[in-house]
Amino acid sequence: MRRQALIAGGGIGGLAAALAISRAGWGVRLYERAPVFSEVGAGVQLGPNVVRLLHDWGLQGALERVAAFPERLVVRDALSGQELGTLPLGQRALKKYGAPYLTLHRADLHALLLQGVQARDHVWLKLNTPVTAYADSGHAVTLRTQPAAASTPGLHPVQAAPLLEVEGDALIGADGLWSRLRQQMLNDAPPRATGHLAYRAMLSQIRLPARLRSQQVTVWLGPRLHVVHYPVRSGEWLNVVVIVQGQVAGDLQSWDHHANAADLQQAMGQTAKLLQDLIQAVTDGGGKDSPSWRLWPLSDRPPMSGAHQQAQGRVALLGDAAHPMRPYLAQGAGMAIEDAAELGSMLAVARDPAFDVPTVLQRYALNRWQRNARVQARSMRNGQIFHARGPLRWARDASMKLLGEKLLDIPWLYGAAPRML
Numbered sequence: 001m002r003r004q005a006l007i008a009g010g011g012i013g014g015l016a017a018a019l020a021i022s023r024a025g026w027g028v029r030l031y032e033r034a035p036v037f038s039e040v041g042a043g044v045q046l047g048p049n050v051v052r053l054l055h056d057w058g059l060q061g062a063l064e065r066v067a068a069f070p071e072r073l074v075v076r077d078a079l080s081g082q083e084l085g086t087l088p089l090g091q092r093a094l095k096k097y098g099a100p101y102l103t104l105h106r107a108d109l110h111a112l113l114l115q116g117v118q119a120r121d122h123v124w125l126k127l128n129t130p131v132t133a134y135a136d137s138g139h140a141v142t143l144r145t146q147p148a149a150a151s152t153p154g155l156h157p158v159q160a161a162p163l164l165e166v167e168g169d170a171l172i173g174a175d176g177l178w179s180r181l182r183q184q185m186l187n188d189a190p191p192r193a194t195g196h197l198a199y200r201a202m203l204s205q206i207r208l209p210a211r212l213r214s215q216q217v218t219v220w221l222g223p224r225l226h227v228v229h230y231p232v233r234s235g236e237w238l239n240v241v242v243i244v245q246g247q248v249a250g251d252l253q254s255w256d257h258h259a260n261a262a263d264l265q266q267a268m269g270q271t272a273k274l275l276q277d278l279i280q281a282v283t284d285g286g287g288k289d290s291p292s293w294r295l296w297p298l299s300d301r302p303p304m305s306g307a308h309q310q311a312q313g314r315v316a317l318l319g320d321a322a323h324p325m326r327p328y329l330a331q332g333a334g335m336a337i338e339d340a341a342e343l344g345s346m347l348a349v350a351r352d353p354a355f356d357v358p359t360v361l362q363r364y365a366l367n368r369w370q371r372n373a374r375v376q377a378r379s380m381r382n383g384q385i386f387h388a389r390g391p392l393r394w395a396r397d398a399s400m401k402l403l404g405e406k407l408l409d410i411p412w413l414y415g416a417a418p419r420m421l
């Protein structure tokens with residue numbers, strides 16, 4: 001009898017977990033609350049630490065068809081436009097870390113994971129099915145879901161569909177920042193508002209003047225703001241993210257807000273002409289009926305403090321459910337994929353019913369939590385350094401000019417994830 005894993009959430013982390021766990025020889029049942037599998041229209045950077053895992057899963061060809069492979073990362077002063085430092089990527093990353101650094105559309109990454117999962121036997125994917133709770137008896141775990149009600153508009157009022165219960169050997173909470181499963185497992189405080197807002201846009205590079213098109217990762221650092229842009233869709237599109245400090249009124253759980261381009265332009269007031277031109281061109285590129293910019297209030301949690309936050313009994317958390325972070329190291333999805341790979345390795349051991357699932361999940365948590373905490377802490381610190389003013393800004397710029405590549409490269413992150421096993 002095949003052991004069964006239940007997964008809550010079909011984002012990048014949940015699908016990566018479904019792929020890794022199915023490759024480990026388990027059956028998988030994944031429950032996603034949304035009516036379709038989809039991702040937001042935004043980009044994602046993947047370091048060699050993550051790309052290596054995707055290659056191991058047989059996704060190299062699929063990645064090569066949709067990703068961009070930037071040759072370098074350039075850091076600039078957002079006020080003067082001056083170059084502060086450079087990190088060669090391309091061949092250097094490939095040689096040093098055994099995999100490239102790449103940038104792609106989130107929907108492309110999500111789609112290639114989904115295709116990978118759909119190509120496997122013993123995997124069931126269920127849409128329209130929010131998970132609500134679980135019960136861990138010690139011998140098995142039962143997941144409670146509430147499938148969306150079927151209704152005939154105009155004829156019957158929408159009726160609540162019956163609760164469904166499904167039993168498995170292990171349950172993986174990949175239900176994101178506002179995770180229901182985390183809430184039940186840890187009952188801790190909700191995610192905190194960071195006071196940072198992300199304006200995100202993506203557009204075809206053909207719609208930009210030639211001098212604003214780019215095939216590299218560029219990071220502009222300014223007082224209380226920074227901007228990151230990089231190519232996606234094989235380099236044909238440009239993804240732009242502007243992070244500013246501020247608050248939005250309203251629901252933090254709804255990420256994707258309509259953005260007011262005038263607010264953004266005001267925030268960019270003092271910045272270098274080239275950067276202002278880019279922001280203006282992206283705004284103009286969108287048009288009135290389909291505005292380019294969307295606004296995302298950013299929330300996070302303090303860095304993890306122990307393995308108990310990543311697994312208890314037959315339940316394990318993964319990705320943003322376990323360790324949401326500020327996106328200033330570009331590794332949130334990366335850590336979700338690393339979690340998934342680690343789960344796959346651990347559950348391969350527990351394919352044999354002689355192995356105790358809670359012990360194996362505990363090992364997963366022990367192997368992952370410190371690295372996740374380190375990445376969360378480094379992401380937070382990057383935010384302070386990126387947005388620095390006064391003497392800290394001066395010190396940052398001076399050390400970046402002096403050390404450049406040494407400061408920007410992160411061998412402990414881009415090299416293989418350390419393991420205790």
Ligand SMILES: Cc1cc2nc3c(=O)[nH]c(=O)nc-3n(C[C@H](O)[C@H](O)[C@H](O)COP(=O)(O)OP(=O)(O)OC[C@H]3O[C@@H](n4cnc5c(N)ncnc54)[C@H](O)[C@@H]3O)c2cc1C
Nearest residue numbers: 009011013033045130131176319320327330331332333334
């Ligand atoms: C501005 C910005 C830029 C970023 N850039 C990068 C980057 O360059 N590189 C990088 O690695 N990371 C980046 N990240 C982080 C990355 O987006 C997240 O860490 C990653 O998406 C987390 O994936 P996840 O699967 O854990 O969660 P999610 O993507 O949130 O997926 C959770 C899934 O669970 C579903 N779900 C939720 N509740 C339930 C429920 N009760 N029942 C069933 N299903 C449920 C949701 O519908 C969703 O499909 C960025 C984030 C932001 C905000």
